[in-house]
Amino acid sequence: MVEHVLRLREVGVDYRTPAGAVTAVSDVTLDVPATGLTVLAGPSGSGKSTLLRVLSLVERPTRGGVELRGMGTARLSSRARRELRRRDIALVFQHPADNLIGHLDVGDNLRAAAQAAGRVARVEEVLERLGLPGTATWKVSAMSGGQQQRLAFGCALARQATVVLADEPTSQLDASSADLVLETLADLARRGVPVVVASHDPRLIALADTRFDLRNGVLAA
Template structure:
C-alpha cells in the first residue's frame, strides 16, 4: 500500500518558562494513502502534537516529514499553508469549533469549498452523510454527532486528500459518537486517508494501522 506521509526521526520541542519540553521525539512512521490510521495513547503522550505535525501546522525541530514525496519540513510557511488548503481537512474535538455558527448547514459546506477554491454540491454531501434535508437548518439545530458529521462533510466539500481528526468522539455521548464512527466507516469505503487521535477503543478498532505513543515516543505500530 502506498504511503501518503513518511516520517523519519521526527521531534518537536516547546520552549516554556521552565525550559525546553519535548512534545515528540524520534518518531519514524509511514501513513498509508487510504484507510484509518489511529494515533493512540494517554493524555500527554504526544499524539496531538504528532497530528499537528501531520497537519502541517507544526514544523519538526528535527527529522524529516514527507507528504506525497515532498519534504514539507524544508518548506516555507506559505508553501505548507498552500498544501494544507489543497489537501488537508482538520476536525477538532469540540463540534462547534469546526463550524461557522452564523451560517446554515449548507452554507458551511459552501464556505469550506470556497476556502479551498473549489465548488461543492451541498445536497449531495448531506445525502452521503445521512443529513438529508438539513441544508437550511441552523447549526444549533443539529445534535453534537450531527455537527461532527457535518465537520467531516466540510472536509469533503474542500476535496481534501487527507482528513485529520483530533479526538473526534471525546466530547460526544455514545449515540452521537456512533454517528462519527459511521462517518469514518463511510470515508474508509471511499478510499480516503483518515488520521485520528483517540483513546476511544471503539474508534481504535477501526484503525487499519494503530500507532501507540507514550511520553512522546512511538511505542508500537500494528
C-alpha cells in the same frame, strides 16, 4: 498511485518552558497509508495531538522531516505550507462548534469549506453520504453534537481534501452522538479516503486499519 499520503522521518518536537526544554515527541518515524483509517492511539499527554499538528503542517517539528504525497516540506516557506494546508489538508477539532461557521446554515458551511480550497461543493451529494439528507437549510445550532461533528467531516469531503486529520473527534460527545461520528469514519475508510485520527476512544481505535501507539512521545514497539 502514491502508497503513503504522509510520512514522518525521525521527527522530534521540543518546547521551551520556564523549567527548561520539554520533549513532546521523540524520533518518530511512520508512514500513513493513502487509504483507510489510521489511528494515533495513546493516553492524554502521550504526544498524539502534537504529532497530529505536525502531520497537518500546522506545526514545524524541531527535528526530522514530513512528506505529503512524496514531497518534502522542511524547506517550504510559511506561505507555501499554508497553501498546502488549504488545498490538501482538512483538520477536524474535538469541539464540534470549532469546526463550523455558526451563523451559516448547513449548506453554506459546505460551500464555504469548498470555496476556501478553490472547489465547488456538491451539497446534496455530500449530505447523502453523511446520512444527513434534507438538512441543507438547517441552522448549525439546531443540530446535535454528533451531527455537527459529522458535518465537519462533510466539510472535508466538500473540500476534496487529500487527507483528513481529526483530533479526538468523539471526546466531547455523548455515546449516541459519538456513534454518528464512528459511522462516518467507518464510511470514509470503506470509500478509501485517508483519515488520520488521534484518539484514546477504544471504539474508534477498534475501527483502525492502521494503528500507531504512542507513550511519552515515543512510538511503542
